[in-house]
Amino acid sequence: MQQGGTTETGEELTPRQRDVLDAVLRLLVEEGDHLTMASVARRASCSKETLYKWFGDRDGLLTATVRWQASKVRVAPVDQTRLDLPSLTESLEGYACDWLKVISSDTSIALNRVAIGHAGSGKDNLGAIVLENGRFAMAKRLKPVLEAGRRVGLLAFEDTETAFRVFFGLVGRDIQIRLLLGDWPGLTEAAIADDAARATKQFLALYGARKNP
Amino acid sequence: MQQGGTTETGEELTPRQRDVLDAVLRLLVEEGDHLTMASVARRASCSKETLYKWFGDRDGLLTATVRWQASKVRVAPVDQTRLDLPSLTESLEGYACDWLKVISSDTSIALNRVAIGHAGSGKDNLGAIVLENGRFAMAKRLKPVLEAGRRVGLLAFEDTETAFRVFFGLVGRDIQIRLLLGDWPGLTEAAIADDAARATKQFLALYGARKNP
DNA sequence: ACAGAACCGTAACGTACGGTACGGAGTTTG
DNA sequence: CAAACTCCGTACCGTACGTTACGGTTCTGT
Numbered sequence: 001m002q003q004g005g006t007t008e009t010g011e012e013l014t015p016r017q018r019d020v021l022d023a024v025l026r027l028l029v030e031e032g033d034h035l036t037m038a039s040v041a042r043r044a045s046c047s048k049e050t051l052y053k054w055f056g057d058r059d060g061l062l063t064a065t066v067r068w069q070a071s072k073v074r075v076a077p078v079d080q081t082r083l084d085l086p087s088l089t090e091s092l093e094g095y096a097c098d099w100l101k102v103i104s105s106d107t108s109i110a111l112n113r114v115a116i117g118h119a120g121s122g123k124d125n126l127g128a129i130v131l132e133n134g135r136f137a138m139a140k141r142l143k144p145v146l147e148a149g150r151r152v153g154l155l156a157f158e159d160t161e162t163a164f165r166v167f168f169g170l171v172g173r174d175i176q177i178r179l180l181l182g183d184w185p186g187l188t189e190a191a192i193a194d195d196a197a198r199a200t201k202q203f204l205a206l207y208g209a210r211k212n213p
Numbered sequence: 214m215q216q217g218g219t220t221e222t223g224e225e226l227t228p229r230q231r232d233v234l235d236a237v238l239r240l241l242v243e244e245g246d247h248l249t250m251a252s253v254a255r256r257a258s259c260s261k262e263t264l265y266k267w268f269g270d271r272d273g274l275l276t277a278t279v280r281w282q283a284s285k286v287r288v289a290p291v292d293q294t295r296l297d298l299p300s301l302t303e304s305l306e307g308y309a310c311d312w313l314k315v316i317s318s319d320t321s322i323a324l325n326r327v328a329i330g331h332a333g334s335g336k337d338n339l340g341a342i343v344l345e346n347g348r349f350a351m352a353k354r355l356k357p358v359l360e361a362g363r364r365v366g367l368l369a370f371e372d373t374e375t376a377f378r379v380f381f382g383l384v385g386r387d388i389q390i391r392l393l394l395g396d397w398p399g400l401t402e403a404a405i406a407d408d409a410a411r412a413t414k415q416f417l418a419l420y421g422a423r424k425n426p
Numbered sequence: 427a428c429a430g431a432a433c434c435g436t437a438a439c440g441t442a443c444g445g446t447a448c449g450g451a452g453t454t455t456g
Numbered sequence: 457c458a459a460a461c462t463c464c465g466t467a468c469c470g471t472a473c474g475t476t477a478c479g480g481t482t483c484t485g486t
Contacts, residue, residue, distance in 0.1 A: 032333025
């Protein structure tokens with residue numbers, strides 16, 4: 001399962017350090033895991049010695065970068081003031097849009113790629129960090145909405161986790177794996193909106209409560 | 214390496230060469246992309262010179278390995294003799310089972326990881342090969358079934374591609390990305406069967422002809 | 427049996443890169 | 457100004473690994 005890990009949220013970073021990590025992020029998008037400590041130092045206009053002093057080693061730098069990006073992505077939770085079918089639909093669609101935008105962003109793709117590469121040579125836990133701040137964070141954010149929907153009789157399901165995973169599948173489908181493998185399933189703003197609407201409609205068709213007695 | 218690799222299906226390989234590629238496959242599962250030419254030569258009991266003579270360079274070896282694995286995975290197409298709801302359901306469930314077994318296998322995970330890593334440092338087209346023999350091959354295999362189902366009035370959809378992708382999402386959900394990132398969503402034989410049945414049921418609920426548009 | 431090709435094992439070469447050391451410039455403290 | 461600290465730029469070191477080279481052994485055809 002997800003190990004709790006040190007819950008350092010990527011804070012206690014100086015502005016200068018954030019700049020460095022942003023440079024790493026940009027390099028990661030451009031060169032993938034192929035970036036070298038020298039290229040980072042050059043791009044960030046800092047010395048390698050400083051990199052090692054701040055982040056320990058290459059893996060530490062990568063880990064800090066993943067954490068830093070994760071701390072930036074935190075989106076506002078979907079809050080439910082009044083719950084009716086239109087507002088629930090809107091929440092789900094907005095959530096799906098957010099999610100599709102995240103997974104199709106250059107940064108997310110690059111980060112997932114490097115985390116997956118490291119998961120192969122299982123040295124550090126980049127994969128766990130990415131998973132914790134991606135897939136699991138999104139679940140934590142959506143589940144209260146699903147359960148609220150069930151409480152007021154708009155949704156019907158037994159297991160929240162299962163329902164979430166179905167929604168996840170309906171939204172993401174083959175998009176993430178294709179992007180990671182270098183395919184480009186043309187995700188425009190409009191296509192994302194369409195996808196979000198379709199996924200929401202289908203999810204409601206599967207888990208929407210029938211007319212109550 | 215000089216590309217020129219067109220539609221080489223991984224054939225014209227001698228048995229000895231296949232043995233070598235199988236060794237690469239095993240090493241890929243064990244060490245990920247971290248394998249060295251020396252380790253391959255040692256494991257396969259061949260000389261490095263032979264590796265370079267046969268496969269050109271490291272990327273050529275990896276490409277040949279991906280092609281070789283792809284040529285092994287070819288599963289028999291789902292054939293439809295008579296089409297009624299039970300047989301369609303069975304076809305879809307069987308297909309989903311196959312697919313889940315493939316994506317959760319050590320070999321598939323290792324291969325997807327290395328292909329994704331290479332897609333990042335976009336040097337060769339491993340990602341395209343994996344995609345072509347994975348996701349797209351599965352689509353080619355299932356689409357005739359879906360269209361046959363529509364022809365006899367069991368299914369209702371406009372775009373076959375869209376319907377396929379929804380089924381893909383319902384089956385795979387978050388499983389592949391979690392496996393690639395090193396998470397282990399406990400996929401037993403029984404869990405796979407359950408998942409396949411659930412996905413099929415939900416797909417029929419969405420696209421079964423009895424349903425409203 | 428013999429020549430030549432194919433192949434194995436190992437050694438050697440060159441380079442890329444992670445990690446370290448050091449001098450110097452800028453800033454803070456006193 | 458001086459001492460202490462931080463950090464940049466660069467040179468340096470050791471190692472890992474891709475690639476090549478070569479001597480020795482097995483296989484193949486005549």
